[in-house]
Amino acid sequence: VSSRVRVAVRLRPRNAEEQAADADFADCVELQPELKRLKLRKNNWESDTFEFDEVLTEFSSQKRVYEVVAKPVVESVLEGYNGTVMAYGQTGTGKTFTLGRLGDEDTAARGIMVRAMEDILADITPETDTVSLSYLQLYMEMIQDLLDPVNDNIAIVEDPRTGDVSLPGATVVEVRDQKSFMDLLRIGEAHRVAANTKLNTESSRSHAILMVNVRRAVKGRSEMNVSMSAENGHSSSMMDSLRPPIVRKSKLVVVDLAGSERIDKSGSEGHTLEEAKSINLSLSSLGKCINALAESSAHVPVRDSKLTRLLKDSFGG
Numbered sequence: 001v002s003s004r005v006r007v008a009v010r011l012r013p014r015n016a017e018e019q020a021a022d023a024d025f026a027d028c029v030e031l032q033p034e035l036k037r038l039k040l041r042k043n044n045w046e047s048d049t050f051e052f053d054e055v056l057t058e059f060s061s062q063k064r065v066y067e068v069v070a071k072p073v074v075e076s077v078l079e080g081y082n083g084t085v086m087a088y089g090q091t092g093t094g095k096t097f098t099l100g101r102l103g104d105e106d107t108a109a110r111g112i113m114v115r116a117m118e119d120i121l122a123d124i125t126p127e128t129d130t131v132s133l134s135y136l137q138l139y140m141e142m143i144q145d146l147l148d149p150v151n152d153n154i155a156i157v158e159d160p161r162t163g164d165v166s167l168p169g170a171t172v173v174e175v176r177d178q179k180s181f182m183d184l185l186r187i188g189e190a191h192r193v194a195a196n197t198k199l200n201t202e203s204s205r206s207h208a209i210l211m212v213n214v215r216r217a218v219k220g221r222s223e224m225n226v227s228m229s230a231e232n233g234h235s236s237s238m239m240d241s242l243r244p245p246i247v248r249k250s251k252l253v254v255v256d257l258a259g260s261e262r263i264d265k266s267g268s269e270g271h272t273l274e275e276a277k278s279i280n281l282s283l284s285s286l287g288k289c290i291n292a293l294a295e296s297s298a299h300v301p302v303r304d305s306k307l308t309r310l311l312k313d314s315f316g317g
């Protein structure tokens with residue numbers, strides 16, 4: 001992976017309502033994809049310019065978005081690294097469209113999750129490698145299992161030795177083919193809708209987290225094994241047959257973040273205020289971690305929220 005954090009911006013097409021109401025939009029927002037810039041015009045004289053690793057216009061296809069945003073991450077996961085893809089933006093900006101579309105009726109519409117799994121399943125060796133997943137939602141600092149929603153207070157466990165983060169309480173399902181993966185996504189999405197109806201919240205007030213674990217048998221001898229066989233004086237072919245296969249574990253995490261809209265503090269009270277505080281907590285601590293990673297800082301402050309604790313070993317590397 002060339003750099004630890006890459007940021008792309010995607011502009012979705014305006015819907016009919018926006019086209020009617022907001023005719024000045026094009027005067028305010030200008031994408032400069034060749035320069036990888038986005039310009040926000042404040043008035044006739046002033047504008048702010050933001051630089052991105054990728055600028056995707058309203059004409060960018062789902063395929064192109066996958067290729068520039070997620071494919072490099074998926075490839076590094078297949079090579080044994082952990083990686084994360086996150087979508088951030090206000091409600092209605094296209095996070096779920098970009099990540100979660102199944103593309104049942106039109107394969108060109110497939111989102112990042114579906115395309116990522118296709119690439120993973122195409123690359124692994126089914127006889128020796130396994131792919132499994134958990135699907136969760138994080139709401140008000142509680143982790144709920146979207147594959148078994150009664151399980152709604154899952155603990156995050158960190159291995160003190162390896163630093164690996166795991167959720168022993170979450171359902172883990174092995175994925176053997178694309179169809180079973182799509183079924184799991186559908187089940188998770190249905191549970192997400194049902195759970196949020198029960199809590200009387202919009203789905204966009206929670207973070208949805210898909211964790212894909214890849215375990216691959218490593219071919220060939222590692223350096224450690226070569227020196228081991230030399231020390232013992234055994235022939236390496238004999239050692240090969242006695243030695244258990246080396247398994248390399250890696251993880252792809254795809255996060256559909258809660259809507260980033262600012263909640264009017266004066267108008268929010270009780271439950272809504274608590275909810276807003278918890279979303280702000282996780283998004284602001286996520287922001288701090290991303291800044292620390294982007295600056296290659298030695299200290300990444302993951303402790304502040306469940307979201308960042310959960311992502312600790314998935315920030316790349």
Ligand SMILES: Nc1ncnc2c1ncn2[C@@H]1O[C@H](COP(=O)(O)OP(=O)(O)OP(=O)(O)O)[C@@H](O)[C@H]1O
Nearest residue numbers: 012013089090091092093094095096097098204259
């Ligand atoms: N690139 C796009 N091309 C065409 N339509 C899009 C695009 N992106 C989003 N849309 C449409 O815009 C609407 C809002 O998108 P979506 O539901 O993905 O937003 P969201 O950011 O996930 O919102 P929420 O936070 O409420 O879940 C949907 O109707 C979706 O189909």
